[in-house]
Amino acid sequence: MRIAVDVMGGDFAPRETVAGAVQAAREMPDTTLVLVGDRQVVADELARQDTAGLTLELAQAGDVITMAESPAAAVRAKPEASIVVATEMVKRGEVDALATVGHTGAGMVAAVLILGRIPGAKRPTVGVPILGLQPQTFFWDVGANVDCKPMHLLQFGLMGSLYVELVEGIENPTVALLTNGLEDSKGDSLTQAAFSLLAESDVNFVGNVEALNVIHGQVNVAVCDGLVGNVLLKTIESLSNLMLDLVEADVGSRLPAHVARDAFAPALGDLRQRTDYAEIGAVPLLGVQGHVVIGHGRSQAKAVKAAIHQARRAAEADLVSAITQRLAAP
Amino acid sequence: MRIAVDVMGGDFAPRETVAGAVQAAREMPDTTLVLVGDRQVVADELARQDTAGLTLELAQAGDVITMAESPAAAVRAKPEASIVVATEMVKRGEVDALATVGHTGAGMVAAVLILGRIPGAKRPTVGVPILGLQPQTFFWDVGANVDCKPMHLLQFGLMGSLYVELVEGIENPTVALLTNGLEDSKGDSLTQAAFSLLAESDVNFVGNVEALNVIHGQVNVAVCDGLVGNVLLKTIESLSNLMLDLVEADVGSRLPAHVARDAFAPALGDLRQRTDYAEIGAVPLLGVQGHVVIGHGRSQAKAVKAAIHQARRAAEADLVSAITQRLAAP
Numbered sequence: 196m197r198i199a200v201d202v203m204g205g206d207f208a209p210r211e212t213v214a215g216a217v218q219a220a221r222e223m224p225d226t227t228l229v230l231v232g233d234r235q236v237v238a239d240e241l242a243r244q245d246t247a248g249l250t251l252e253l254a255q256a257g258d259v260i261t262m263a264e265s266p267a268a269a270v271r272a273k274p275e276a277s278i279v280v281a282t283e284m285v286k287r288g289e290v291d292a293l294a295t296v297g298h299t300g301a302g303m304v305a306a307v308l309i310l311g312r313i314p315g316a317k318r319p320t321v322g323v324p325i326l327g328l329q330p331q332t333f334f335w336d337v338g339a340n341v342d343c344k345p346m347h348l349l350q351f352g353l354m355g356s357l358y359v360e361l362v363e364g365i366e367n368p369t370v371a372l373l374t375n376g377l378e379d380s381k382g383d384s385l386t387q388a389a390f391s392l393l394a395e396s397d398v399n400f401v402g403n404v405e406a407l408n409v410i411h412g413q414v415n416v417a418v419c420d421g422l423v424g425n426v427l428l429k430t431i432e433s434l435s436n437l438m439l440d441l442v443e444a445d446v447g448s449r450l451p452a453h454v455a456r457d458a459f460a461p462a463l464g465d466l467r468q469r470t471d472y473a474e475i476g477a478v479p480l481l482g483v484q485g486h487v488v489i490g491h492g493r494s495q496a497k498a499v500k501a502a503i504h505q506a507r508r509a510a511e512a513d514l515v516s517a518i519t520q521r522l523a524a525p
Numbered sequence: 526m527r528i529a530v531d532v533m534g535g536d537f538a539p540r541e542t543v544a545g546a547v548q549a550a551r552e553m554p555d556t557t558l559v560l561v562g563d564r565q566v567v568a569d570e571l572a573r574q575d576t577a578g579l580t581l582e583l584a585q586a587g588d589v590i591t592m593a594e595s596p597a598a599a600v601r602a603k604p605e606a607s608i609v610v611a612t613e614m615v616k617r618g619e620v621d622a623l624a625t626v627g628h629t630g631a632g633m634v635a636a637v638l639i640l641g642r643i644p645g646a647k648r649p650t651v652g653v654p655i656l657g658l659q660p661q662t663f664f665w666d667v668g669a670n671v672d673c674k675p676m677h678l679l680q681f682g683l684m685g686s687l688y689v690e691l692v693e694g695i696e697n698p699t700v701a702l703l704t705n706g707l708e709d710s711k712g713d714s715l716t717q718a719a720f721s722l723l724a725e726s727d728v729n730f731v732g733n734v735e736a737l738n739v740i741h742g743q744v745n746v747a748v749c750d751g752l753v754g755n756v757l758l759k760t761i762e763s764l765s766n767l768m769l770d771l772v773e774a775d776v777g778s779r780l781p782a783h784v785a786r787d788a789f790a791p792a793l794g795d796l797r798q799r800t801d802y803a804e805i806g807a808v809p810l811l812g813v814q815g816h817v818v819i820g821h822g823r824s825q826a827k828a829v830k831a832a833i834h835q836a837r838r839a840a841e842a843d844l845v846s847a848i849t850q851r852l853a854a855p
Contacts, residue, residue, distance in 0.1 A: 338705045341713035375668045375755035383671035383752050406759035422713050425705035429736035430760045438768035449792040454784050462779040
């Protein structure tokens with residue numbers, strides 16, 4: 196198994212991305228990691244790390260796409276960008292998978308342009324798990340796809356269900372539509388039409404759920420339009436932080452100072468880390484002809500390592516072949 | 526000023542609704558509260574309270590609409606239901622406003638059927654503030670209106686802006702569209718069309734916001750389709766509780782037992798109450814020809830009192846006339 200790591204992408208690249216790759220390499224001795232980036236920069240970062248006995252390769256990529264750039268234009272204009280070079284390696288079969296924590300849009304555009312969509316896949320989609328909690332709902336789409344058609348939601352359900360089953364190991368996963376109520380009659384014209392498609396499909400469709408149910412992980416897969424999913428994701432991300440800020444200020448101030456410092460603050464810090472999306476493993480991009488995992492831009496070493504593990508698990512499960520077969524089925 | 530209180534509606538009626546009405550009556554000696562419900566039941570509850578010197582009237586309503594009932598059918602089938610009787614009193618001008626914490630759908634249907642929509646108002650809408658925090662974003666719609674048209678979002682913005690200005694006292698309130706990103710190009714076809722309408726209107730439109738911005742109260746009014754708003758509201762409601770549950774379990778267990786019991790638990794309880802939607806004042810139903818405030822079904826006395834205050838403030842500001850004039854303007 197060989198995995199490319201875009202070590203130039205992300206808010207904390209190359210320091211944290213290289214550190215995460217080194218940690219991952221230590222945990223997967225049977226896998227070769229290919230660090231894609233400026234050779235000198237990467238070598239300098241590697242020199243800070245203990246790499247004894249690790250199988251690491253370098254692949255030169257002299258450019259990088261920054262968060263401020265328009266993804267479609269940047270991918271076309273920068274053939275030497277690390278995400279472009281890494282995706283080309285997937286295309287040529289030189290690696291089995293790719294992990295990046297760079298610009299999400301650029302990662303998606305590179306995957307679609309270079310790898311292409313799986314035949315029949317209408318829209319590639321990015322999903323996430325709800326917080327880092329167990330039990331856990333994974334949901335698609337988180338923002339790339341707005342103005343979805345019913346068929347898109349069906350495909351998010353089909354592909355998400357395969358991901359959760361093959362990569363997360365959840366047998367016969369439940370799939371639900373995220374709407375404004377539980378009853379079959381709830382939802383808008385989009386979700387009502389998607390309801391019929393999902394009910395007729397072979398996924399384990401359990402009907403409509405509302406936000407409460409996905410927050411509590413009561414289904415394995417939830418699907419929704421990308422605008423709804425984006426509001427859900429960003430609400431979770433910002434509100435979980437805000438609530439912990441409120442606890443820190445309101446509750447912390449009412450504890451004895453030494454307890455606040457020695458016990459309360461560290462415990463709260465652990466919880467903050469546990470529920471931080473930058474610490475939560477990413478989920479592969481679904482619907483493209485390659486195993487590509489795009490993690491959070493704020494990822495530090497631990498999350499980069501998690502993204503590499505995710506890329507490896509997706510490739511091991513051969514998720515792309517499973518989705519290809521499923522979408523080719525009548 | 527005379528305000529009708531539907532004391533039979535809500536999960537904790539009539540105990541908490543009557544208690545809340547009594548508390549409100551004490552705080553507004555210039556206002557007559559009319560308690561609408563079964564005369565004997567209400568009299569029995571009042572007997573538990575200290576009502577010396579308070580101006581309270583009773584109005585007989587022998588029936589009630591429960592949460593399990595279909596609102597449209599129940600409003601038509603139960604002319605003696607407290608929400609129907611109370612809404613009829615608004616219609617006849619016997620009271621200036623109405624507060625209820627009963628079935629939201631029944632309150633809306635009664636208002637639309639009995640009071641009618643304000644001329645030009647396409648869809649009456651229910652909004653809420655984000656948590657009980659300051660600064661605070663109010664958002665519309667929270668679930669009654671799905672499959673919105675651009676004109677509906679424009680009207681939510683117009684009416685919400687008037688509410689926030691006249692009742693909450695925020696001068697020249699900012700109005701934003703809740704979408705999947707800040708850039709003007711973000712959003713779906715609905716929000717992009719609404720963007721143009723809002724930009725051409727006379728509200729203080731500041732463009733697109735994402736969930737992070739409304740969670741942090743960075744605009745006064747946010748508008749969105751009811752499915753999106755419902756996901757936002759229910760995510761906030763369930764996640765704020767879940768985060769506090771996690772803090773209680775994860776952090777509480779790492780504190781000395783006596784600190785956890787005597788300082789941590791009470792402080793956390795206060796924060797829980799402060800961020801509980803059942804404790805947060807309701808916002809008037811916008812777009813109907815009368816001042817109707819529909820609070821959370823789980824409201825206890827304090828929240829019932831808050832809903833009555835809200836009804837009074839809406840009537841004092843004559844919000845209905847302001848919206849009527851605004852929608853009649855070219």
